[in-house]
Amino acid sequence: MSQLNASDIQGFVLRGYTFPVARFLFLEISEHAAGRKLIESLVDEVTTGERWDKKPDSTLNIAFTYQGLVRLKLPDAALMSFPVEFFQGMKARREILCDVERNAPEHWDPIWREGRVHIWLGVYAQSPAILEDRCRNLQQRITATGGAAIVGTQDAAALVIDGKVTSKEHFGYTDGFGNPDYQGVERNSQPGQGKLMPDGSWAPLETGELLLGYPDEGGELPVAPVPHVLAINGTFMVYRKLHQNVATFRRYLKEKSQLYSGGEEKLAAKFVGRWRDGTPLELSPDRPDPAIVKDNQRNVNFTFGKDLAGTRCPIGAHVRRTNPRDAFGFNGNLVNRRRITRRGLPYGTFTPWDQPGADDGEHGVVFMVLNASIFRQFEFVQQQWVEYGNDARQGNDKDLLLGNHGGRGKVMIQGTEDPNNPPFLCGGLPNFVELRGGDYFFMPGITALRLIAAGGIDPR
Amino acid sequence: MADRNGSVYGLTILSPILEDTKAQVCHSVALRRHLAGLPRNESGPFAKIEGTHMCRLVVMDDVFYPGFPSKVEHLKSSYLFFEANFDGDRDLYLKRMARTAPAHVDEIWRHCVGFPGTKDVAAFIAYMKKCQITTTFYFADVNDKSVTDTLRALQVQAALAAFIERHQGRSPAGLKQSFARFWEQLRSAPRPTPGARETTTLPCFAGEPPSRIAEVTEAVNEGGK
Numbered sequence: 001m002s003q004l005n006a007s008d009i010q011g012f013v014l015r016g017y018t019f020p021v022a023r024f025l026f027l028e029i030s031e032h033a034a035g036r037k038l039i040e041s042l043v044d045e046v047t048t049g050e051r052w053d054k055k056p057d058s059t060l061n062i063a064f065t066y067q068g069l070v071r072l073k074l075p076d077a078a079l080m081s082f083p084v085e086f087f088q089g090m091k092a093r094r095e096i097l098c099d100v101e102r103n104a105p106e107h108w109d110p111i112w113r114e115g116r117v118h119i120w121l122g123v124y125a126q127s128p129a130i131l132e133d134r135c136r137n138l139q140q141r142i143t144a145t146g147g148a149a150i151v152g153t154q155d156a157a158a159l160v161i162d163g164k165v166t167s168k169e170h171f172g173y174t175d176g177f178g179n180p181d182y183q184g185v186e187r188n189s190q191p192g193q194g195k196l197m198p199d200g201s202w203a204p205l206e207t208g209e210l211l212l213g214y215p216d217e218g219g220e221l222p223v224a225p226v227p228h229v230l231a232i233n234g235t236f237m238v239y240r241k242l243h244q245n246v247a248t249f250r251r252y253l254k255e256k257s258q259l260y261s262g263g264e265e266k267l268a269a270k271f272v273g274r275w276r277d278g279t280p281l282e283l284s285p286d287r288p289d290p291a292i293v294k295d296n297q298r299n300v301n302f303t304f305g306k307d308l309a310g311t312r313c314p315i316g317a318h319v320r321r322t323n324p325r326d327a328f329g330f331n332g333n334l335v336n337r338r339r340i341t342r343r344g345l346p347y348g349t350f351t352p353w354d355q356p357g358a359d360d361g362e363h364g365v366v367f368m369v370l371n372a373s374i375f376r377q378f379e380f381v382q383q384q385w386v387e388y389g390n391d392a393r394q395g396n397d398k399d400l401l402l403g404n405h406g407g408r409g410k411v412m413i414q415g416t417e418d419p420n421n422p423p424f425l426c427g428g429l430p431n432f433v434e435l436r437g438g439d440y441f442f443m444p445g446i447t448a449l450r451l452i453a454a455g456g457i458d459p460r
Numbered sequence: 461m462a463d464r465n466g467s468v469y470g471l472t473i474l475s476p477i478l479e480d481t482k483a484q485v486c487h488s489v490a491l492r493r494h495l496a497g498l499p500r501n502e503s504g505p506f507a508k509i510e511g512t513h514m515c516r517l518v519v520m521d522d523v524f525y526p527g528f529p530s531k532v533e534h535l536k537s538s539y540l541f542f543e544a545n546f547d548g549d550r551d552l553y554l555k556r557m558a559r560t561a562p563a564h565v566d567e568i569w570r571h572c573v574g575f576p577g578t579k580d581v582a583a584f585i586a587y588m589k590k591c592q593i594t595t596t597f598y599f600a601d602v603n604d605k606s607v608t609d610t611l612r613a614l615q616v617q618a619a620l621a622a623f624i625e626r627h628q629g630r631s632p633a634g635l636k637q638s639f640a641r642f643w644e645q646l647r648s649a650p651r652p653t654p655g656a657r658e659t660t661t662l663p664c665f666a667g668e669p670p671s672r673i674a675e676v677t678e679a680v681n682e683g684g685k
Contacts, residue, residue: 259629395617410621427625 004184004207006049008445009233012061012122012343013210013370014049014185016176019059019124020158020165021131022345024239024366025138026111027119027148032073032455035118038147039072040453042121042138048446051186058125058134062449063237063441065089068118072452074230075459081225082442085375086236090439091115096379098387098404103435109241111152112437119148120239120441128157154241156345156366169346170244170363171401171432172268172353174278174293178300178323180339183207184214192300196325196332202301209372210341211235217336222372225442227458233445238369238378240438241347242402246357249432260424262415267424270413271400273317280319285312285421303332310414311421315392318401321385328391338385340377341370364436374440398429405429462594466604468513469550470595473542473588475572477519487571488538492519494567505564506544509556510654513602515544517568540572545599547606554585611652619646 006014029035039062047059064072066087069079085093091105091112099105105113121138125131135153142148158165169175181187181194181204194204195217208216212224213232224231253271257264265288269275275288282302283292292298304320304327307313313320315327323339326332348363371377384390387404389397398404400411409429415422444452451457463470478487485493495517498504506515518541525531546553557565558578565584569575576583602610623642627635 410625412621425621425624425628427621 003186004049004211005233006051006186008447009049009211010061010443010446011047011049011059013235013341013443015187016179016343017059017124019126021126021128022122022124022156022366023131023135024154024156025119025121025123025135025150026117026152026154027121027142028116028151029068029071029118029148030146032071034145034147035072036147036453036455038142038145039449041141041145043446043449043453046446046449055126057130058123060134060138061122061443063120063122063443064452065118065120065439065441067115069442069452071118073455074452075457077460078225078227078230078457083223083236083373083375085379086440086442089115090238090240093379093440097382099435101404101406102431103404105437107434108437109152112241112439116151117439120237154347154366156347159346159350161350168276168350169344169365170246170348170350170357171249172276173272173274174276175344175346175365176342177274177278178319179341180205180209182210185210188296190296190300192302195336196303198331205336205339209337209339209377210370212372216372224372226460229451230444230448230457232448234448235370235372235443236374237441237443238367238371238374238438239441240367240369241364241436242367243362243364243434243436245359245430245432245434246351246363247359248430250357252430252432256424256426261419261422262424263420266420267413270314270317270424271426273313273319281313281317282307311416314411314413316389316394316397316400316411316413318399321392321399322381324385324392338377338380339371340381343368343370364433370443400426400429400432402433403429403431405431407431462596463550465598467547467606468545468598468602468604469548469553470598471542471544471546471550471553472593472595473540473591474520474593475540475542475569475575475591476537477540477571478573479537488519488521491540491568491571495519498564505561506557508654509546509553509560511547511553511556511607512654513545513547513607514599515542515546517542537573540568543595545602547608550589551585554588555581558584607654608651611654615649615652616646619649 011017029038042060042062045060046062047056066079066082066089090097090099094100094105111117123131123134123138125134139150142150159168159170160166161168167174167176178193181189181202183204184207185204189202189204191202194202197203206217207214208220208222211232212222212234213228214221216222224234253264253268257267260267262270265276269281269288273281275281275284277288277290278293278299279288279290280292280299280302282304283289283298303325304313308327310316310320320327324335328334344365344367346363346365348361351357351363369378385392386399386402389395394412397411398409400409403409407428407430410425410427411429413424413426415424477491480487501507506512520535520539520541522535522538523533525533544553558581562578565578574587576587578584605613619642623639627638630638
């Protein structure tokens with residue numbers, strides 16, 4: 001397909017901004033007329049997907065919950081055409097997502113329990129000072145229009161470790177590899193990021209796996225609201241605030257590594273499928289290799305087909321579970337409709353390596369997913385590949401890192417007869433990560449956004 | 461044979477539901493109410509019938525044609541649809557149904573035309589066979605293993621995982637000794653019964669959570685002696 005109209009697509013959808021700081025503002029719309037005025041006042045500064053000649057100081061993007069669209073008085077015909085999971089919202093989907101027990105809504109931040117969030121505003125900036133400026137300015141205008149009240153904010157920032165801004169998360173893993181490539185999206189493609197072709201090369205996924213209004217991997221248009229102009233160039237976003245139990249993670253890793261003859265760092269790598277510096281285990285099973293991490297031709301370019309026993313990268317490792325590539329056979333075709341684009345940034349400060357860390361306090365990852373179908377993509381990955389193990393022939397076992405284990409989880413780390421790569425069973429797994437809330441959002445294209453602001457969506 | 465897939469039998473029964481215009485509550489409604497009240501988990505009445513992988517009961521009022529051009533079609537009556545996938549022989553299974561859950565079977569099928577009851581087992585089997593239609597699709601969950609084999613495999617898997625978790629890192633001598641003990645217990649462990657939710661916890665794993673460093677270290681030392 002030809003190039004997409006990037007000026008009609010929100011920039012957040014097409015690229016990870018790689019800014020060091022961000023703030024997410026959560027708004028409750030007061031009533032439709034003032035709410036629309038507010039959106040109208042913001043539309044012109046929403047960051048689009050157009051190529052940057054010069055990287056801006058900051059960015060702004062916008063998305064709505066279903067209740068937000070109701071409050072804005074979208075026509076009933078449009079409201080009733082949205083997919084059911086978006087209409088219900090994330091809280092109502094908790095059983096499907098295994099957001100129960102320690103991940104249940106009663107443990108969420110109050111803002112996500114109350115259902116008052118109508119608008120997500122994402123502001124990314126080059127520095128904390130710029131972020132403050134931009135947010136102050138936004139806040140003034142939000143107040144001036146009276147269209148909405150800010151009911152909460154969430155700051156996020158790249159972790160600073162030993163004085164350096166990093167792309168690590170709180171457990172010490174380098175994060176942010178391997179988002180999929182899509183047809184028509186201008187981006188430096190990397191082998192390993194799209195779909196696996198029969199000749200072993202990689203090709204971009206169909207645009208409709210990310211954006212509404214375009215054919216998807218099934219050769220059809222994704223389920224989308226009507227009219228078409230409301231849907232095209234839009235997408236759905238999942239927002240999840242994932243708290244990280246740093247103390248539990250460090251304690252568990254230390255305790256288990258005393259029994260694991262491969263050593264602590266290797267065990268940490270086996271949890272995720274990458275060494276903590278980001279080296280894929282599949283490419284370098286015995287040691288981290290910074291040359292691979294730096295090499296865009298190699299750092300996501302691997303398959304599991306020759307490691308079906310999981311002796312290099314365990315079958316239950318996080319990266320293998322969430323993107324099994326060719327591990328289920330059929331040359332990888334089974335995963336092409338389950339890919340998600342991730343945007344994430346940590347919140348809270350990093351605990352120095354030599355300290356035990358804490359479970360309480362505010363530290364984790366703001367995890368955001370962009371996909372054409374929350375049901376088919378994010379929810380499937382979460383339900384079947386993170387919280388269940390049948391597809392990977394791992395029975396009831398869950399994703400070691402993300403699973404809602406409740407202290408009862410186990411994951412087998414496959415190994416060989418080599419004493420440095422022994423089989424090992426991680427039992428009594430606690431929750432390393434816990435959910436603190438979030439919701440499902442619709443992130444419209446720019447034309448649709450203008451029509452929403454103008455109250456101009458065809459009522460049919 | 462379309463009713464059999466490997467060692468698994470797929471039994472599909474369509475029993476016409478009684479029509480009694482004088483009844484205060486019609487049979488299909490009464491049957492639906494009764495079915496809705498049955499437990500769907502391991503305490504369901506059919507879970508206890510030996511060899512049952514899965515079963516399903518549905519009240520089918522009529523058929524509809526979803527294609528184009530639309531067409532209106534009707535069944536001669538409403539039906540009780542019963543589907544069961546089980547191990548082994550059909551007649552033996554029907555006999556087990558009549559013997560293991562007679563009250564439940566009677567309570568359900570009493571709403572159906574010509575049902576003779578379960579007391580006369582031969583008559584019951586003959587009735588069910590008369591209502592049988594060919595099964596062509598199966599719920600592909602069993603990999604040709606019997607219910608008993610599957611439950612036993614899960615029991616062994618859970619026990620072995622617990623054993624490994626508790627003993628990994630031990631000296632070969634200690635490991636060998638513990639494994640011999642474990643193996644003996646596992647061999648003589650009572651087999652899980654059909655419908656059991658939890659696989660049996662072996663006595664050596666009851667209580668304490670496994671794999672505490674201190675315990676293991678102690679065990680390693682012991683094993684080394």
